[in-house]
Amino acid sequence: MRRHGVATINPVAKVAASLLIALTLALSVDAASALTALALELAVLPFAGLRWGAFWRRTAAVWIAAPLAGITVALYGRASGHVYLDWLFVHVTDGSLRLAAITAVRVLAIALPAVVLFATVDATEFADGLAQLLRLPARFVLGALAALRLVGLMRDDWQALELARRARGVADRGRVRRLPGLAFALFVLSIRRGSALATAMEARGFGGDGPRTWARPSRFGGREVLLILVGAALAATAVVVAVATGQWVFIAS
Template identity: 65%
Template structure:
């Protein structure tokens, strides 16, 4: 199993419509993007961690799926700490580096906000089946079927690309051309994978056209609908976003980005 593959299961979270998962994560993201403050982000993050045990991921799966978010948040916070807008007392100044009270506070807010936005999105996406997502986007959101099905076909080929990359490595090693020049070998192998992917894409497009894709109104093998459990998840997202904004405003920490 790769990191990109969905996690299957029989829990309630696995039966929730992918559109509802997208809506819940989008509501939280929009609310947190509107302000740069540590209070709203910390409140949202605390509520999210209280809900994560019901997200259908074990502790190991959670770490394996979310480690890029933790690294990105740490790097983003470090950048803001060293080069953020200075204000208040100065603690370190060297060339372009300027660490002040304002940059420290802004760095903490940035880290918390990136985690509060990224973690629920990754956790919810981990239990989304690409085919069910395509069904929901086309039938509920009413996105164009040609675009949705084409994107689904491309996503399904990601696993094949990984297999092709490994096969190319083994083939080149068997011919004795993979023992040195790692950087040069990478670009040559990437070009070979590009050629292979273009050929596979052409064959896939021909096969879809031969089956009449896009020539008539499309029907769907699986009907996608929203149910009560989907509404519960969206409401939970709204509650998390509302609580974060309310506490931030009540404590006077709300810092609307349009006013900066």
């Protein structure tokens, strides 16, 4: 499948850009910066290399989590202003409703760029960037990459275990009751596969102390710098608008 747009940019730059936005928005709780950031993000996200169907599938959890977070804040947030509901620990007031709306928008503004950018990240390219560009320990990076590659196999192993038990006639009923047994079998199988993988990697020199060579060089060029600048400009614009409108409230104050 051919990739285009932001999908072809080095994953390290994607992480840096999303962190810039998230850390900046986490410094304040105000409506102006969150709304500004969200509006700008929605304007540039179509260039992230995701089709609309994939975009809605990948971000579905964010669109669900944002209103849920807002509802929680509305019910249990700081009470101020007119009281609409006061029952035990639930206090719905003007202040809690306003804070709930800000929280929902802020969750969207922080999570959407992170999810969209990470949706186009290849694990191997990300590992190459961490080791070659950020100079993280190669053994740690390669070990984490190998573990991540095995996550997908766990689902296949679980299905294979279920089919094997069903073939023996021990999985027709009591699905909940047999979950601990399946989980333990999967745990044992994972340990065996991990031990075999560790031995294979050690035999191929992945645990050596000498300098490593890399089959895929990780490059950081103009497009990566441009993406980080776009993230920084987006975050800075949100702060400037919040300060100009007098709504910037530093979270520590």
